[in-house]
Amino acid sequence: MPGKSRRDFLKSSALIGAGITGLSSSSAKATPKNILSPDRMGVLVDTTVCVGCRNCEWACKDAHGLPAGDLESYENRKILEQKRRPDPSALTVINEYSPGKYSNLPVDVKVQCMHCDHPACVSACIVGAFTKEENGSVIWDTGKCIGCRYCMVACPFQIPTFEYDKAINPLITKCDFCFDRTKEGKLPACVDICPVEALTYGPRMELVMIARDRIRRNPDRYINHIFGEAEVGGTSWLYLASKDFNDLGFPELGKDPAPGVSESIQHGIFAYFVPPASLYALLGGMMWLSKRRKELEQEEKI
Amino acid sequence: MNHEGLNPVPLKRKFFTPGVIVLCILALNAVVFLAIRFLFGLGAVTNLNDQYPWGLWIGVDVAAGVALAAGGFTTAALGHVMHREEYAAVIRPALLTAMLGYTFVAFGVFVDIGRWYYIWHPLIMWNGNSALFEVGICVIIYLAVLYIEFLPIITERFIGKVNLPGILSKLNKIVDKILRLLDRGLSKTMFIFIIAGVVLSTLHQSSLGTLMVIAGAKMHPLWQTPILPLLFLLSAIAVGFPMVIFESLIASRSLNLKPEMHILSKLGAMMAPLLGLYLAFKIGDMFIRETFVYLTEPNTASVMFTVEILFGVVIPLRMLLSQRVLRSPALLFTAATLVVAGVLLNRINNFIVAYTPPYAIESYFPAIGEISVTVGFVAMLVLLYRFFAIYFPIVSLPGKPATQAAKYTVKGVK
Structure with a gap:
């Protein structure tokens, strides 16, 4: 009888091993779409040009079916006295800061999703709802979302927001880079409406060149830093400014992609299920040996 | 297989006592807040916001919860994998x-996620990059494994005692037969589930630590480290036995049993090296x-970190090195409680205290609703534990001769 159960044991262990190998081949594909196309688009935000008219806020709401109100009501600059963040009712907002080195006018900064080249949200999302598309947009499939809010924990720019007051179908919201508009060849709504051309839409690689060129030609106007060129491995949205980005409400971030460390840990632990399968085999071996030792002890007693 | 003095039996106590009624009130209080949460959304009962999503x-x-349930896999590894029958x-x-x-x-996740009705999505929508x-x-898999590991206790309770009411009594024989079949099948295959349980535990206990790694600079440097998964695993292993001691001593007090000090002292002796390993890392x-520089800044983070390490690890570690502590139920209970509280505090620190989002307006403190639900869940857990201990063969009474029931005790490891 003990002999038989030992054979059973080996048989089932082999079966489990086979099962795990089968699993690993299918799970290798189980990652969301995350394309880093060389032709991906971006937007260059020149904060030295922006006048803080907030037309982009209106256009964004209008394009996303959010209550937008009259465009005229956005002329009221009182709201710029407080620092705001995007929320489910406004996917982009303008914040105003004290003047930089270039002029005496205040600096206005548009805030929205940066559309990272290596997005933390895409890596984090439990159901793989987020994707980085070929045109650079980081978008998400609301139908998959379970509302766990891990994307909000992961995002280095604190961008995704959540509808805490809805009991049924609360949404994660953020800027989607007007994915539906750009698909049809239209400009993102904010870029389209900007009256002073503070926003430039184009291939990210070219935008970096344009930004460098502007800094080189106007060293008095700009600080020598393109925010988003290197931060967290690069972002589709790039910023130029006349003062330090830390004083303009930008977080201080390194050059490593936000999901880099966690993904390498994750893949190290799993590595095609070899470590878990080895642990299973090791524990199985230990169990078998300790059982055998016990049996031998008992036989000796008899 | 007979174990000397091992005889898990239903305890046959009265279920309701004044303490139990207090627990029932706490549980009902949670139900009220849960109803509000499901009717009006998370915002109605929690202080969560776009800065503090968790x-x-x-x-x-x-x-x-996951960490403090680690006793399940550490004792399974000790008792079944290493065959330490004592x-x-x-x-x-x-x-x-x-x-x-x-x-x-699982309940906690269910009430916390915004779209609870999609809780099954991860089963079919996979993201291998996501911790x-x-x-x-x-x-999910481990929960299923735990239910399977628990099944023999159910079959043992009912085999030969199936007594369905009224017309259903005709089914008694069939149900009994099914139970016996189930029991036979389980006892042959149980070792598969026991090992799987240990492997699954080491995997998700460590991945729970990986969770906050992606938050990067949003997490205070005293806690943010790439070895978080290792620290989570080591602390989970270290808290397994203290949790067993903690509960066993509380249960023997509340159910009026003699504390099983001969086992608990030995478990206690194993705690020190496990705690020491965790502390070393x-x-x-x-x-x-070089994060010790942050300890000199007097703020919530440095105080919480110091309390966590000092009271949760260093003091119990020193206590457990003494034979006197290991032999005294009161002192052993104190040491075990400190470790349990230390790991609880560590998880709170990692997920709440250390999380400092860049655009936070005011820091997060849980709302009455959140505290009520958490307290209520603990109360429900204790009530269910008491229910099972009273009506199912869970607790072994020392000294009594092993009865026939004992042959079901260690499934599949004959």
């Missing part, structure tokens, strides 16, 4: 804790990353 429910109900008496109580603990972890996906999948990490 709060008490994730930090305590889920993260600490510990057999604590396996069932630890298994019951793990089963109930993980059930409430949360890995935690989710492992917890924790301190080593602090020195390699």
